[in-house]
Amino acid sequence: MNKYAYSLFSLEHIEELTKKDTTIHHLQPIVKLFFTVFFIIFTLTSTSYALFSYLFLICLVILICFLAKIPVREMMKRTLIGLPFSFFLGLSNVILMPTPISFYNIPLTIGLLSMISIMLKTFLCLAVVFLFVATTPLEDIAGAFVMLHVPYFLVSIILVTYRYIYLLVEEAGKMHQAYILRHFKKDALEMKHMGSFLGLLFVRSLHHAHLVDDAMSLRGYDPGHYYGPHQSIHAEDVFLIVLMAGVMIILKVVLS
Numbered sequence: 001m002n003k004y005a006y007s008l009f010s011l012e013h014i015e016e017l018t019k020k021d022t023t024i025h026h027l028q029p030i031v032k033l034f035f036t037v038f039f040i041i042f043t044l045t046s047t048s049y050a051l052f053s054y055l056f057l058i059c060l061v062i063l064i065c066f067l068a069k070i071p072v073r074e075m076m077k078r079t080l081i082g083l084p085f086s087f088f089l090g091l092s093n094v095i096l097m098p099t100p101i102s103f104y105n106i107p108l109t110i111g112l113l114s115m116i117s118i119m120l121k122t123f124l125c126l127a128v129v130f131l132f133v134a135t136t137p138l139e140d141i142a143g144a145f146v147m148l149h150v151p152y153f154l155v156s157i158i159l160v161t162y163r164y165i166y167l168l169v170e171e172a173g174k175m176h177q178a179y180i181l182r183h184f185k186k187d188a189l190e191m192k193h194m195g196s197f198l199g200l201l202f203v204r205s206l207h208h209a210h211l212v213d214d215a216m217s218l219r220g221y222d223p224g225h226y227y228g229p230h231q232s233i234h235a236e237d238v239f240l241i242v243l244m245a246g247v248m249i250i251l252k253v254v255l256s
Contacts, residue, residue: 048117086122090115
């Protein structure tokens with residue numbers, strides 16, 4: 001399986017995860033969206049010394065994986081890809097803040113503790129976003145945005161862009177296969193050909209985009225109109241959102 005086919009398989013696999021029958025999957029998308037936002041705010045506002053806050057958030061992520069029947073290994077594989085960026089971001093703190101400290105009787109420096117905190121925050125934020133996407137179909141996410149009065153035009157752009165990724169990756173795979181067949185001694189795209197490859201990919205993608213737009217226009221598609229399911233929020237959903245916000249605030253005060 002080449003990398004382009006693997007990319008398509010990964011997208012389809014995530015969509016398969018959204019079809020599971022669990023309690024987490026059955027929650028209203030608007031509730032899961034607010035929980036994701038609360039979780040990210042809780043994570044980003046935690047200090048470098050808030051050890052118990054990070055332990056609580058990690059346990060919460062693992063619990064959600066268990067309840068949603070999503071393998072922890074799958075979640076780790078999808079989220080650890082962001083750690084190298086946070087590592088190099090935090091590396092500057094290690095150099096600029098060499099002051100030694102004792103953190104729970106462990107000798108560290110302020111910079112090293114800050115780097116660990118940045119990496120943990122990156123991992124937790126990516127993990128909760130992945131769990132949100134893996135337990136909520138894209139159409140339901142769009143419906144949640146509509147409930148929050150996000151303009152239909154922006155919601156349509158999100159939906160069309162996501163669906164167009166399949167076409168873009170498929171086109172890139174065809175072009176890469178043609179390149180390999182013409183340069184049979186090469187097993188990868190050379191850097192000197194990268195500019196022409198990306199330029200041709202853009203032109204071909206733009207051509208396909210026009211064809212798709214024409215086909216959708218002939219079927220009466222209007223980007224200013226939302227065609228997905230219209231969701232409604234109930235009293236129990238509002239209560240659950242308020243309850244989550246209250247619990248997060250209390251835990252923030254207790255664990256910080």
